[in-house]
Amino acid sequence: MLASLNARATLVSALILFAFLLAWHMGVQGSKAVAPMDPEYAKLMGLTATQGKSAMPGPIDVGLKIWEHLNQPFYDRGPNDKGVGIQLAFSLGRVLLGYFLAVLIALPVGFLIGMSPLMNRALDPFIQVMKPISPLAWMPLALYTIKDSAISAIFVIFICSIWPMMINTAFGVSAVRKEWLNVARTLEVTPLRKAFTIILPAAAPTILTGMRISIGIAWLVIVAAEMLVGGTGIGYFVWNEWNNLSITNVIVAILLIGVVGMILDQTLARVARIVTYPE
Amino acid sequence: MSNKFISIEGIARHYPKPGGGRTTIFEDLWFSMPRGDFCCIIGHSGCGKTTVLNTLAGLELPDEGVNVVDGRAIEGPSLDRAVIFQGHSLLPWRTVLGNVAYAVSSKWRDWSREKVNAHAMRFIELVGLKGNELKKPSELSGGMKQRVGIARALSIEPKILLMDEPFSALDALTRGSLQDEVRRICTDTGQTAFMITHDVDEAIYLADRIILMTNGPGAMIAEVVENPLSRDRRRIDLHKSADYYPLRNHLIDFLVTRSKTFADELPAGYDKKRPPVVRPCAEPPVPPGDARKVA
Numbered sequence: 001m002l003a004s005l006n007a008r009a010t011l012v013s014a015l016i017l018f019a020f021l022l023a024w025h026m027g028v029q030g031s032k033a034v035a036p037m038d039p040e041y042a043k044l045m046g047l048t049a050t051q052g053k054s055a056m057p058g059p060i061d062v063g064l065k066i067w068e069h070l071n072q073p074f075y076d077r078g079p080n081d082k083g084v085g086i087q088l089a090f091s092l093g094r095v096l097l098g099y100f101l102a103v104l105i106a107l108p109v110g111f112l113i114g115m116s117p118l119m120n121r122a123l124d125p126f127i128q129v130m131k132p133i134s135p136l137a138w139m140p141l142a143l144y145t146i147k148d149s150a151i152s153a154i155f156v157i158f159i160c161s162i163w164p165m166m167i168n169t170a171f172g173v174s175a176v177r178k179e180w181l182n183v184a185r186t187l188e189v190t191p192l193r194k195a196f197t198i199i200l201p202a203a204a205p206t207i208l209t210g211m212r213i214s215i216g217i218a219w220l221v222i223v224a225a226e227m228l229v230g231g232t233g234i235g236y237f238v239w240n241e242w243n244n245l246s247i248t249n250v251i252v253a254i255l256l257i258g259v260v261g262m263i264l265d266q267t268l269a270r271v272a273r274i275v276t277y278p279e
Numbered sequence: 280m281s282n283k284f285i286s287i288e289g290i291a292r293h294y295p296k297p298g299g300g301r302t303t304i305f306e307d308l309w310f311s312m313p314r315g316d317f318c319c320i321i322g323h324s325g326c327g328k329t330t331v332l333n334t335l336a337g338l339e340l341p342d343e344g345v346n347v348v349d350g351r352a353i354e355g356p357s358l359d360r361a362v363i364f365q366g367h368s369l370l371p372w373r374t375v376l377g378n379v380a381y382a383v384s385s386k387w388r389d390w391s392r393e394k395v396n397a398h399a400m401r402f403i404e405l406v407g408l409k410g411n412e413l414k415k416p417s418e419l420s421g422g423m424k425q426r427v428g429i430a431r432a433l434s435i436e437p438k439i440l441l442m443d444e445p446f447s448a449l450d451a452l453t454r455g456s457l458q459d460e461v462r463r464i465c466t467d468t469g470q471t472a473f474m475i476t477h478d479v480d481e482a483i484y485l486a487d488r489i490i491l492m493t494n495g496p497g498a499m500i501a502e503v504v505e506n507p508l509s510r511d512r513r514r515i516d517l518h519k520s521a522d523y524y525p526l527r528n529h530l531i532d533f534l535v536t537r538s539k540t541f542a543d544e545l546p547a548g549y550d551k552k553r554p555p556v557v558r559p560c561a562e563p564p565v566p567p568g569d570a571r572k573v574a
């Protein structure tokens with residue numbers, strides 16, 4: 001009874017998982033009794049009709065499929081049959097590229113907005129209008145102007161990750177405590193040194209929060225973008241497997257998307273913890 | 280002109296009123312102090328003490344008039360003038376050593392890291408924080424944080440030390456020991472210091488001269504009080520000095536009544552450029568034989 005909260009939470013998590021898997025397993029069993037039918041017809045209909053098996057795969061099917069994918073994640077048998085590892089790598093590559101381009105623009109511009117009340121007011125209407133636009137709405141425009149579907153997907157990631165980072169950077173920079181800036185002033189610190197030694201560390205936790213929101217949005221958007229654009233990537237994989245009616249593969253992909261998203265988020269959370277300072 | 284190391288010459292500060300017009304916090308303020316002097320300014324909250332100190336620091340400029348230090352007008356902040364802020368204002372993401380070293384490397388930009396750290400350590404030891412240099416400010420008590428602030432200010436070896444109620448947030452014991460520390464350092468090194476306080480005993484212990492500021496708006500320097508206590512006074516037996524109570528009563532009387540009424544009942548011959556200098560002392564002891572004559 002005196003087990004730590006962590007241990008008890010882990011136990012409850014395991015129980016919930018077990019109950020869920022069990023319910024899932026029972027749910028897809030289907031009725032056993034099937035009326036006898038013509039063998040030719042049965043062949044055409046497949047197991048679903050002949051054995052009363054549900055079209056929905058059970059946890060065991062999914063588990064086996066995951067095992068299969070994990071054993072050879074990187075095989076490549078043509079455009080419509082690539083290992084799930086390759087597809088994830090494509091998606092990650094696009095997200096990271098678009099995201100880092102967004103970082104390169106959002107942080108300096110956010111700094112500028114945060115430091116200058118004039119630029120803050122001048123750019124505010126643009127940001128307010130651009131921010132609520134669904135990134136996918138940019139897709140046709142991107143495809144039309146860029147004419148390259150892969151780069152268009154990267155552009156969509158770029159445009160959706162830039163706003164939270166820019167807004168948070170601007171806010172963090174403008175909210176740096178006056179007394180820390182006064183310390184820099186009385187020490188005659190040069191503007192560049194002030195930016196890197198006072199403003200950046202002071203605003204870092206807020207900036208990291210924005211970066212964390214952005215990577216989450218980017219990872220949400222890439223799946224949809226790749227469904228539209230096609231070719232490669234985990235989003236395309238999901239769509240392709242749906243067309244193949246391989247629900248097992250769709251479920252595997254959904255799980256993997258969740259796990260990778262979590263890893264991205266936790267990585268930034270760890271960086272955020274490093275730059276956070278207690279007051 | 281060694282008796283005018285710091286010279287406040289007719290400065291004024293106004294703020295716009297919410298409904299239009301402007302409020303004059305103070306105007307035509309004159310005061311000067313010699314090198315090596317320790318001055319305290321006392322007055323009620325909101326009378327403009329911080330504003331005066333900020334103009335001396337160069338953090339804000341007066342709307343009229345000028346502050347002159349060592350023959351040069353103040354045009355902005357300078358490494359010659361170190362400020363100890365009311366809040367400790369340490370950078371929380373840096374260690375104690377990091378905070379002091381930041382100041383040191385700002386002053387001597389070509390110094391090597393070892394030299395900067397060694398110099399910073401000297402001042403960390405001076406304020407009695409040796410062994411804590413790798414702690415972050417959040418791991419320190421309020422008194423220790425203020426010590427780091429003092430070490431940081433002293434480490435750049437400023438010509439002037441400016442302090443805005445540096446000890447007001449501390450408990451009485453800590454405050455006392457930090458006052459001892461500051462007095463020791465300032466008398467040992469001949470540090471010129473300008474300090475805001477609202478603690479009368481703190482002013483009596485630390486200051487050579489105490490500036491009395493009337494209530495705002497339109498605050499004035501009512502008088503400059505010379506401290507009659509001996510230079511080797513000690514905090515714990517201040518009250519044993521015969522001059523202590525006359526001085527203390529004079530200051531309290533000012534804070535309680537005269538700070539409000541002074542502007543309405545200006546003494547004859549009051550000159551803003553030369554505020555009266557007073558030196559409250561005990562009456563010279565009357566020899567026993569002459570007792571009758573006094574009555």
Ligand SMILES: Nc1ncnc2c1ncn2[C@@H]1O[C@H](COP(=O)(O)OP(=O)(O)O)[C@@H](O)[C@H]1O
Binds near residue numbers: 322
């Ligand atoms: N930015 C400002 N805008 C308007 N009034 C201000 C501003 N800063 C200070 N004041 C006013 O100036 C007066 C003096 O302030 P301050 O120098 O901080 O007083 P003190 O340090 O003596 O308590 C106060 O009455 C305050 O309301």
Ligand SMILES: [Mg+2]
Binds near residue numbers: 328329443
């Ligand atoms: Mg003040």
